[in-house]
Amino acid sequence: MILDTVDTLSSLVLLSVLFAFGSSRIPALIKVIAFQGVVVSIVPFFIGHDMGTGGMVFTAATLVIRGILIPLSLHIAIKKVAIQRDVSPVIGYHASIFCGLALIVAATVISRRLNIPSISDAQLLFPTAISLLVTGMFLLMARRNAIAMVIGYIMLENGIYLMGTTFSVRALHIVEFGILLDVLAGVMIMAIILQNIKQTFDDVDTTLLRTLKE
Amino acid sequence: MNQFFAALVLIVAGGFLSLVCARQQTFSKGIAVLLISAGCLWGLVYAMTQLLGAHNHFTTFQYLNIFALTCKIDGLSAFFLVVIFMVCLLAAIYSFHYMGHSLSPVKDAANYFFFGLLIASMALVVTAANMITFMLSWEIMSLSSFFLVIYNYHLPENRRAGYLYFVFSHVGAMFIFAGFGIIYKYTGNFGFGAMTALPETAKVWAFFLFFVGFGSKAGMFPFHVWLPHAHPAAPSHISAVMSGVMIKTGIYGILRIYMLLDLPAPVFGYFVVAAGVVSGILGVVYALGQTDIKRLLAYSSVENIGIILIGMGMGMVGVSSHNPLMAVLGFSGAVFHVLNHAMFKSLLFMGAGMVLHKTGTRSIDALGGLLKSMKITGMAFIIGSLAICGLPPFNGFAGEFFIYMGSFKGIGLDQAPFAMSIVAIVSLAVIGGLALACFTRVVGIVFQGEPRTKAAQNVKETGSTMLFSMGMLAAGCIIIGIFPRFFFTMCLTAVSALNLGYARIPVTPFELMTGHITFAAFVFLLVVLVVAGVRSFFYRNKPVFRSGTWGCGFTQPTVKMQYTGSSYAFDIIGFFRPAAPLTEYHPPVTGRFPQKTHYKSHVADIAERHMDSAVVRPVLYLFDKLRWIQHGDIHLYIGYILLAIILLLFFI
DSSP, X not given: OOOOHHHHHHHHHHHHHHHHHHOOBHHHHHHHHHHHHXXXXXXXXXXXXXXXXXXXXXXXXXXXXXXXXXXXXXXXXXHHTOSOOBOOBSSOHHHHXXXXXXXXXXXXXXXHHHOOOOSSOOSSHHHHHHHXXXXXXXXXXXXXXXXXXXXXXXXXXXXXXXXXXXXOSHHHHHHHHHHHHHHHHHHHHHHHHHHHHHHHHSSOBGGGGGGGOO | OHHHHHHHHHHHHHHHHHHHTXXXXXXHHHHHHHHHHHHHHHXXXXXXXXXXXXXXXXXXXXXXXXXXXXXXXXXXXXXXXXXXXXXXXXXXXXXXXXXXXXXOHHHHHHHHHHHHXXXXXXXXXXXXXXXXXXXXXXXXXXXXXXXXXXXGTTSHHHHHHHHHXXXXXXXXXXXXXXXXXXXXXXXXXXXXXXXXXXXXXXXXXHHHXXXXXXXXXHTOGGGOTTHHHHHHHSOHHHHHHIIIIITHHHHHHHHHHHHHHTOOOHHHXXXXXXXXXXXXXHHHHXXXXXXXXXXXXXXXXXXXXXXXXXXXXXXXXXXXXXXXXXXXXXXXXHHHHHHHHHHHHHHHHXXXXXXXXXXXXXXXXXXXXXXXXXXXXXXXXXXXXXXXXXXXXXXXXXXXXXXXXXHHHGGGSOHHHHHHHHHHHHHHHHHHHHHHHHHXXXXXXXXXXXXXXXXXXXXXXXXXXXXXXXXXXXXXXXXXXXXXXXXXXXXXXXXXXXXXXXXXXOOHHXXXXXXXXXXHHHHHHHHHHHHHHHHHHHTTTXXXXXXXXXXXXXXXXXXXXXXXXXXXXXXXXXXTTTTSOEEEEOOOOOSSSOOOOOOEEEEOOHHHHHHXXXXXXXXXXXXXXXXXXXXXXXXXXXXHHHHHHHHHHHHO
């Protein structure tokens, strides 16, 4: 098996997932997600698409949004609202890492079963995409801190993006860009909601939202 | 077809522009009325040309590839388009003076916005040629009319009415979805073709699902509960459109599905007739018991839907017993009654709206003597009432006449069809008689006699656009009543789109019938003229005194000596007591010098009463048990989403 660039990048992404599962502080988590965003967005450069200028611009824009804008706005958000820097896990860090490993294995098995034709030779790309989806979901469920949940959501979106790169070139950028804008808007809205949650409950622990139940 | 869409765009744009420039109230209202009525006029002309074209003009429009949106206009669609655009045109004009300057301009502008959407979506419902287009426009129609119903949302009872309507329209839509689901299971595509190939049991299931779904929109008996709540809540021009036109989309749906499914078994016809008889009779009985004029008109819509269903049912019986004349008469009578009811019911709602606008009350027993102060409204209302009772020479008579004729054709048949025809004839007669009682009550109490409360005193009718719309509709009722031939030909074109299998519908017998109606109407008018002439001849030189109505020679007459609405209807309601339980509250009068007393009565609707115990409570109980699903924990909710995705990925 020849180790090509895409596989290297994919393994970096997988490592970042495990790192995210193990980090207990929000700032560290934001750094991890910024790193992951950068790595995920440069994958299309190496995947062997013949990209035109438009494709380049789109990919570069994705890189800027994923690598800089979203982490930056999250950073500002915690500066503004959160005193509590702890991710407050529902499932502990060691257990999380263990679950993460199990999920990656499961995702690899599933990706074999789904048998989707990929345009790239990279072995790890598709399993990585699926693991990002699943682990993003896991992070959403396993962390109580609202910002950690937003990060889980962004991870999920990274997974969708990677999944998209395995299919085709043409439609990808337009669709992806639309999704990215959605995510960006989502993060902005989340920042505002965070502020409201903070004001109301004096905390950003999402379990407190339970009191809103009818 | 492009013209049709251009008209719709114009209508929606009118509503949208009104929303954009909501600040300038008069301008916003003006531009909405102008564009909506222009669009309706355009659409009306286009639909007329389609309907009267020498050949049935099928036009198809397709948009998008995977989930295609397809529209198609055939005779039946064109006929319903004519009805929709005509009533909406007049309602839009009427609204110009009806919608006064309210305190929040955005509310009015939003009202016009949803009004435009409602018209466009109704037009799309009757032209939709596949399931997706149909359901999409059906949902837009239900939602936009929901927003119109809660126009006065600051009143809690209006919000309740809106909620009730919302639940009913969406439960109905669910049944329609289920029906389409069954069809899709067998045909495998979203088109309307190839439904005839369904196996018999699937057809039966699909038909009954559709019948319930469309029936709840049309206001058929046990599913009519939303009507008497939603119609009074909405502004009057909206009630006119909803009651006159929107509920007819349910009728359209049943007709269209009947045509597409091709159901020769006689049981469907019997079922539809039975549903029509129940709706017709109970609708008018409940109408008699109402004290709110708009609620009364809403129940009267239930009654008229019953008449239309009887007509359709007779048509279906005619088809199943191979009696072409009966089938054509039944269906075309039903379709004709759709047109007629749209006209006189919107006329009556507009009249009620004028009364409400000027007096501020909808309670029949608080009004009185309005004919003296509101001449045009009063005359228009009386014409509408005569028409809705099915009296010649108005259009209601012409429509019901054909349904009667169709039913009489069924008498020659044997056993079950014969019995159904008799039932139809008898119940039509009962409905007609009760409707007469109901509307003499309204006209007698509201427009004649003396004003009962201060609200009804010193009122003036103003608002030229309101008077214009009512005048046009009243004129329409008379013209259709005297010269039904042209309009009946329209109905025949609509019915021929049903593909009944009769290559060419013979026109001669129908021309003969319409000719008779015209002749009879002229004789009637002649008699009226002669009687009026004789009267003025004999009264020529005699002094005529005018005094208060119901004076009866009392020296100290008061307005309380008049009949009230409740007392007028009491005997009839008493007879129907099992179906219309009457509750009365009044302290008994005792002693030689009795103290003040009062009387209050309420006629309960059995469907509404039993709906509570039979449907609402079990459903509430069930969902109360499922409340733990709403846990309040966001992580669990995300878990639900994950679970759903996994289930969808691996099991479907």
